Amino acid sequence: MSLAVITGVGLATPLGDSLDILSRRLLAGESAVAPLRHFEASTFRCRVGAQVELSPAEVARASSETGIEEAALWLDRKLLLGRRAARAALADAFPGAPPAGPGLSLGLGLEVLFLPDVVALYDRAARDLGAARVPQLGRRFPVRLPLGEIARQLAAVSGARRVESFVSACAAGAQCVGEAARRVAQGEEVVLAGACDSMLNPMGLGCFQRLGALSEREGADACRPFHAERTGTVIGEGAAFFVLESAARARSRGARVYAEILGYAASLDAHSVTAPHPEGAGAQRALRAAWERAGRPRVGYVSAHGTGTPANDPVEVRAILHVLGDVPIASAKGALGHAMAAAGALELAAALTCFTLGQCPPTAHLDHLDPACAADHVTRARAFHGDAVAKNSFGFGGQNAVLLLGAPR
Amino acid sequence: MMRVHVAAVGVACARGVGGASLLLGDAPLAACAPPLPQFASLLVGRAPLADAGEYVPQRKALKLMSRASQLAIAATGEALRSGPWDAREEAGLFLSVGMSGGEIRDLAGMIEASTTPEGELDLAALGARGLDKVNPLLSFHVLNNMPLCHVSITYGLGGPHAALYGEDAAAGLQAAHHAAATVGGGEGPWALAGGAESPLNTIALALQHGHRAPLAEGAASVVFAREDHAAPDPGLVVWRGLVHAGDLPSALSALRLPPRADLYCLTAGHPSPAQLPADHQPLEALLGDTGAASGALLLARGAALLGQPGGPGLALLVAPCDGAWLVAALQREES
Secondary structure, eight states: OOSEEEEEEEEEBTTBSSHHHHHHHHHTTOOOEEEOOSSOOTTSSOOEEEOOOOOHHHHHHHHHHHOOOHHHHHHSTHHHHHHHHHHHHHHHHOSSOOOSSOEEEEEEOOOOBOHHHHHHHEETTTTEEOSTTHHHHTTOOSBSSOHHHHHHHHHHHHTOEEEEEEOOGGGHHHHHHHHHHHHHHTTOSEEEEEEEEEOOSHHHHHHHHHHTOBOOOOSTTSOOTTBTTOOOBOBBEEEEEEEEEOHHHHHHTTOOOOEEEEEEEEEEOOSOSSSOOTTOHHHHHHHHHHHHHTTSOOEEEEEOOOOOOTTHHHHHHHHHHHHHOSOOEEOSHHHHOBOGGGHHHHHHHHHTHHHHTSEEOOOTTOSSBOGGGOSOBOOSOEEOOSSEEEEEEEETTTEEEEEEEEOOO | OOOEEEEEEEEEETTEEEEGGGGOSOOOGGGTOOOOGGGTTSOOBOOSOSOSGGGSSOGGGGGGOOHHHHHHHHHHHHHHTTSOOOOGGGOEEEEEEOSOOSOGGGGHHHHHHTBOTTSOBOHHHHHHTGGGGSOTTHHHHHOTTHHHHHHHHHHTOOSOEEEEEOSSTHHHHHHHHHHHHHHHTTSSSEEEEEEEEOOOSHHHHHTGGGOSSOBBOEEEEEEEEETTSOOSSOOSEEEEEEEEESSHHHHHHHTTOOOOTTEEEEEOSOOOGGGSOTTOEEHHHHHOBOGGGHHHHHHHHHHHHHHSTTOOSEEEEEEEETTEEEEEEEEEOOO
C-alpha cells in the first residue's frame, strides 16, 4: 500500500523545466555544469556551477508581485526557482483550478547574506562589524530574504496552508516529500511538497570552498561521482515540487500518476558533523527502514546522493550493497551539480524517468570507476527493470532521508 | 496510535538551566534577566550558561557549535538526566530552529580584505584574499540544521528526525507533533522534541525596536515516551494532539476534548486574542520572545504546570499559524 501518489511535477532545473526534457538530457549524458555567470568568480578557486536561467522579466514580475526588491531576488535565487516550480506542479496536477488550500511541505536551504549590507556595516577604523551603523540601514538586514519570508511567499503563490519547512541541509529535498506523503497517509487531501535552493552566490560558494568540498576542476565534468579521480562536488541550484494525494483520490478524478511513494524513512548518523559514518550506519538504517516499509520491493534503480566527494561516495555504495545488494546505482550530480537542500527533490524528479520513459538515467562522466565504489553503476542509459526506485539524500551533519517509489498502477 | 507520555523536560532559558521546575511560577522576565554588557539598557533574556562544556565529551567540540547549538545540548542534557534513556540509536529527534547562528563580527576580516579603499565590495578581492580570512568552521555555525546534528552526536540519537524552521512557536509545536507521531506510531520507544534559538546577536539586538517583546534566547527538550516503555520516571502528562483552529471550542472539538474548568491556555507569538480566555498567559511575559524556541518552551511550561500537584488538568498551547491558530493539547492523566 502506498503512502501517497505523485500527480503533479513542477521543475526549475539547470537542464530545463520540463520533466520530459530533463529526462532526455540526463539519458543523453548531458551536463549543465559550466563557468559561473551569476557573478564575477574568476578569482575563486571553484569557478563552475550548474545554473538555472532567470530572465529579467521574471525577476521584475516577481518583484512586483511580492514587493521584494529585484536585487534581493537576483542574489537569493531560491524564491524565484521555488515559485516557478510550485506553480508548475499545481498546473500539471490540476489543469483547471487547483484545490483550495493544499498543505505545503518545504525543503529550504540556508539564508543568503547580502554582502553590500555587510560592507555597509563595516567600520574600517575600528576594524569591526558592529551595530553602530545599523540605523543607517534602517529596517534592511544582511539577510534580505529570511526563510520565513520565502515560506510565506511560496504559500501565497500556491494558495497553500499548513506550512512545514524542513531545513535538514542536503536531506531536505527528500525529507519534505517523505513527510508530505505521511501527511497524505494521515488524511490530508492534497499536499504540495518540494524544495528550492541556490548557493550560487559569493558567500555560498566561498563557504563550501573553504570547507574543501568543491571540485576545482574546470569544465562540464568537474563533478564526477564514484570516479577514481573525483575531487569534490560542484554547486548547482534549482527547485522541484510535487503534488501528492492519495491513490484513491487520484483515481477518482482520473489524474495522471507519475509514481507511488511506497516508503519513507529518516535516520541520523550521530557520528560527526564533518564526516559521514565510515560504514554508513545511519544511511543503512534509513535505507532498510524505507525499503521494509515499502514491502521489500525489487529495487531496479538507486538514485544515489553521490556527491562526488572522496569521503561520501564509497560509504554510500557500501550502505546500498549491504541493504539492497548489487542493484543499479547512479547519481545525477555529475549532470545537475549539488543543489543542496533542493538536491533530493531534483534527483527525485530525475528518477521518475525510470517510470515515465522506462530508462535509467546514468551517472555523467563515470569513465573510470573508483574500486572502492565498485557496484552495478549506470554509466549509460539503460532499460529499467524492477518494481521500485530508491532515492537517497544525506545531509551535512548526518541527516539521512530515503524514499522508495513504485511504478504507477 | 499508542498513547504518548511527556516523560522528561529540560530547559535552558533566562530562568536558568535545568528541569521543568524552572518554568513553574509566574515571575516576569525582568525578574530573571541578567543585563548584556554591550546592550545594558535593553531588557534581554540571556540564559545563564557560559558554554555547553559540561555536556560534551570533549571541549574542542564546542568550536563547531553556535550558541543555539549549545543551548540545545544543555536543555537536552537536562532532560536526559532523568534516566538512562536507552535504545538511543532508534530514538527520534525533532527540533525547531531559527535563523542561522554565528556572529556577523566573525566576517570582519573577510570584509576588510574584500573592500576597496572607497568602501565598496570587490568580488575579485573576495575570491583572491577575502575568503581566506573566513573561519573554515563558519559553516558549522551558520547551517540551520546544526543544533539538531550536535544534539544527535552528543547524545547518540540515531532515529527519525526533522529540523523545522520557524520564527515563532508554530515550528516547535510541529516538532512535538512529529515526535509524538513517531513514538505513537511505533517508530522507536521514545523521541525528543525541542527547539533552540539565540537571537542575542549584534544585528538582532540593534533592531530590537521592531519586536513586541524583549528578545531572549532559550531552548527546551521534551522526551515523549510510549506508555509501555519502561521510563524511569514516567510522567503523568499525556500528549493529546495538534490541530489547526480559529477558536478554542473548535480546537477542543477537533482534539475530541470536552470543555473543562481546569483548562490552562498558554500562548506564544501573539495569536489573535479575541477568542482566547481572558486569563491566557503569553509566554513572552515570562521568558521574552524566544523565537524558534518558543514552541518547545510552551510545551515544557505546559508539562511543568500539569505535572505539579493541584495544577491544571488540561493545557492548550496556542501559536499563530496561517492567519489562525495551531493548538497543541497536553492533559494530566489521573492515575
